[in-house]
Amino acid sequence: MTEVLYWISTFVLILTLLCILGYQLILLVDLEFDYINPYDSTSRINQVVVPEFIIQGSFCFINLIAGHWFIFLLSLPFLYYNVRTYIRREHLADVTEIYNKLNWEKKKRLFKVAYLVAVFVMSVVSLVWTLTEDVH
Template sequence: MAEVLYWISTFVLILTLLCILGYQLILLVDLEFDYINPYDSTSRINQVVLPEFIIHGIFCFTNLIAGHWFIFLLSLPFLYYNLRLYIKREHLADVTEIYNKLYWEKKKRLFKVGYLVLVFVFSIVRYYG
């Protein structure tokens, strides 16, 4: 029973992270096509950055406690990257620099989405394997 609860919570956490990153990507695309102003876009992105980091930390902690070492070690570099951004205070989008960094910010979020999809696939394979 505990294993089923672990996989359900893992599924929900990864899906939540993917939704948050999808929301950020939509905001960046809206900004690129000038559907939204930079202030609104950056304020909305900045509101969900910290919850994204916290949810990913919970995901790593859950894998550590459950003893799923492969998934934990696979998601550890992503956690390190998030912690490094937070410590350097580079995790928030700057309204004055958003147009200069728009391409990089979109690329960064797309890489995170790809990374989470990879972790999700590995966790599903490990569950059924």
């Protein structure tokens, strides 16, 4: 039963992170096409950055506690990057520099999305592998 709760929580956390990053990407694209002003865009992005970091930290902690070392080690660089940017105070989007850094911010979030999709695929593979081991 605990294994089922682990997999449900893992999938929920990964999908939540993907939704948050998708929301940030939509805001950046809206800003690029001038559908939203820079102040609104950066304030909305900055509202979800810290929850994104907290969810990523929870995801790593759950994998550590559950003993799923491969998924934990796979998600550790993402956590390190988030902690490093938070400590350096580079995690918030600046309203005065958003147009200069627009392409970089979009690429950064697209890389995070690709990374999370890879972690999600590895989680599904790990789930299938553990389910087939339990059958034998």
